[in-house]
Amino acid sequence: MKAAVLYEPKSELVVEDVRIDKPGPREVLIRTVACGVCRSDLHFVDGSFPHPVPTVPGHEAAGVVEAVGSDVARLRPGDHVITFFTVFCGSCEMCVTGRPSLCVDPSTRRAKGADPRLSLTDGTPLNPFLNLSAFAEMMLVHENACVAISKDMPLDRAALLGCAVITGAGSIFNDSRLRAGETVAVIGCGGIGLAAINAAKIAGAGAIIAIDPVADKRALATRLGATHGFAPDEPDLAKKIAGLTGGGVDYAIEAVGRPETAELAWTLLKRGGTATILGMIAPGKMVSLPGPSFLTGKKLQGSLLGSTRFPIDMPRLVQMYLDGKLDLDTMVAERITLDGVNGALAALRTGDTVRSVIEFA
Numbered sequence: 468m469k470a471a472v473l474y475e476p477k478s479e480l481v482v483e484d485v486r487i488d489k490p491g492p493r494e495v496l497i498r499t500v501a502c503g504v505c506r507s508d509l510h511f512v513d514g515s516f517p518h519p520v521p522t523v524p525g526h527e528a529a530g531v532v533e534a535v536g537s538d539v540a541r542l543r544p545g546d547h548v549i550t551f552f553t554v555f556c557g558s559c560e561m562c563v564t565g566r567p568s569l570c571v572d573p574s575t576r577r578a579k580g581a582d583p584r585l586s587l588t589d590g591t592p593l594n595p596f597l598n599l600s601a602f603a604e605m606m607l608v609h610e611n612a613c614v615a616i617s618k619d620m621p622l623d624r625a626a627l628l629g630c631a632v633i634t635g636a637g638s639i640f641n642d643s644r645l646r647a648g649e650t651v652a653v654i655g656c657g658g659i660g661l662a663a664i665n666a667a668k669i670a671g672a673g674a675i676i677a678i679d680p681v682a683d684k685r686a687l688a689t690r691l692g693a694t695h696g697f698a699p700d701e702p703d704l705a706k707k708i709a710g711l712t713g714g715g716v717d718y719a720i721e722a723v724g725r726p727e728t729a730e731l732a733w734t735l736l737k738r739g740g741t742a743t744i745l746g747m748i749a750p751g752k753m754v755s756l757p758g759p760s761f762l763t764g765k766k767l768q769g770s771l772l773g774s775t776r777f778p779i780d781m782p783r784l785v786q787m788y789l790d791g792k793l794d795l796d797t798m799v800a801e802r803i804t805l806d807g808v809n810g811a812l813a814a815l816r817t818g819d820t821v822r823s824v825i826e827f828a
Contacts, residue, residue, distance in 0.1 A: 468484065468486075468487055468604040469603050470602060470603035470805075471525070471602035472520060472521050472522070472523055472593070473511075473512055473520055473523070474520055474521050475520060476514030476517075477513055478511070478519075479809045480588055483586065483588075483808055485585055486584070486587070486588060487585055487605050488507075488582055488584050488607060490536035490607060491577070492537045493536060493539055493611075494535070494536040494584075494610065495534075495539060495608055495610060496533045496534040496535070496607050497528075497530040497531065497532055497533065497611070498530050498531045499530040499603060499605060499606055500528075500529055500827055501528065501529055501530075501626040501632065501827065502525050502529075502601045502602060502824070503629070503658070503823070503825075504812060504822070504824070504825065505630050505822050506657060506747075506813070507630065508524045508525060508526065508746060510586050511596070513577070515727050515749045516749065518800075519594040521591065521593055522593055522595070522596045522600065523600035524596050524601075524602050524628040525596065525602030526630060527629040528550045528601035528606065529547070529549045529622040529625040529711065530548060531545065531608065531622075532546040532547075533625060539610045540610075540803075541610060541615070542613070542615055542622055544733075547616055547618050548614060548615050549613060549614055549626070549785075550601065550606060550608060550613045550629050550782055551777055552597035552598050552599050552629075552630070553567070553568045553771060553777075554598045555575070556572035556574050561657055565606055566774065568773075568777075570775065575609040575641055585600055602808055603820070604823065604827055606723045606801060607613040609634050612775050615779050616785045620788065620789065621667070624796065626805075626824060627662075627783065627798060628784050631658030631776045631785060632658070632662040632793070633772055633780065633784065634659045634662070634770075634773045634807075635658070635661065635663035635664075635722065635745070635774060636773060637772065637774055637775045637780065638666075638743050639651070639663055639666035639667050639718075640666060640670065640780075641776075642770045642774050643717075643743060645670045647670065647671030649672055649717040650712045650716040651667045651675055651717065652661075652678060652718075652732070652735045653722065654678045654699070654719065654731055655694075655721065655722035655728065655820075656722075656820075657722065658796045660722035661684075661687060661798055663679060664688050664693050664702060665692055665793060667692060668691065668788065669793065674695060674716070675692055675695070675710055676691045676693065676708060676711070677693035677696045677766070678688070678697050679696075679698070680698050680699055687798075690797055699731065701792070704731075704732075704735075705735055709737075712737065714737040715735055715738070716736060716737060717740050718736075718741050719733070719735045720743050720747060721742065721743065722745025723746045724749070725746065728765075729742070729746070733756055733760070733765060733767060738763045738765070739763070739765065741767075742765070742774075743768050743769075745770055745773070750774055799824055800823055803824070804826065804827075805825055805827065808825060811825075
């Protein structure tokens with residue numbers, strides 16, 4: 468099959484033939500229909516976060532089940548599925564206490580010494596990328612790395628649910644548990660931030676404040692539910708937002724991944740407010756907060772994939788789209804083929820685009 472291979476950080480991906488194994492116990496072979504090109508992929512491609520190479524990036528995908536291995540109970544060939552990279556075991560402490568996004572049980576991966584799921588044509592194993600390696604015509608994953616959805620759902624839109632939307636929407640529905648009338652500021656209006664804004668509208672938020680340096684992204688945020696928009700370098704930004712909200716926002720969502728935007732999220736909170744950091748702050752970077760501000764009762768929390776409970780939350784988000792509540796169409800900037808993946812990554816580096824979606828024939 469064709470896949471986009473990363474041989475070294477800070478180099479272009481090479482689209483070439485690779486080998487994919489047959490599904491083993493509890494594994495599912497999926498024909499990839501669509502895959503979003505996410506900024507998280509870029510962090511690894513550009514070397515901001517280390518990853519073994521060679522590898523096939525990509526982690527925001529949807530497709531159709533082609534075959535299943537032994538002991539697969541929930542899926543069958545022909546099912547339409549969304550994948551997610553935080554595959555869960557279902558029986559560890561994180562899973563049984565309702566936090567499957569934090570599962571790291573190794574039982575979901577192939578045992579050391581087993582045949583690789585993916586390899587180059589010369590037999591060189593390809594390192595699994597976030598349990599998915601989705602920039603490829605097929606994916607071979609553990610059954611708990613995907614969930615079946617309604618076949619009424621367009622798979623090019625469903626792919627976005629696999630990372631950007633569950634992260635952004637989950638930060639509102641799960642991490643913040645925002646109630647009607649409460650206020651929220653979203654810093655960064657890429658795919659994750661826009662999903663958070665849309666979810667805040669669905670949840671009935673009062674003021675929804677979008678913060679992004681790109682005017683076109685702030686305009687998209689308005690279409691998705693933002694009531695106000697600011698550039699992050701707006702003079703007296705914190706004072707203006709405090710004036711709009713009566714002292715600051717109830718919740719701040721950081722979807723950029725920089726120390727300064729995490730610190731801004733904290734600054735924009737009212738007394739007792741909560742900031743959720745979604746962005747991938749690079750190793751070695753530190754967030755600095757003024758000590759006395761902890762006496763205001765503010766809270767700072769991290770989140771992975773919006774603390775999503777995948778088998779429950781993803782079908783619900785699909786239904787929200789089918790019911791016309793969740794807007795995924797606005798988030799798609801372009802549709803490309805696999806050969807266009809390097810151009811999509813280059814567009815992400817400029818910060819001007821929302822989401823490129825790879826469509827597979």
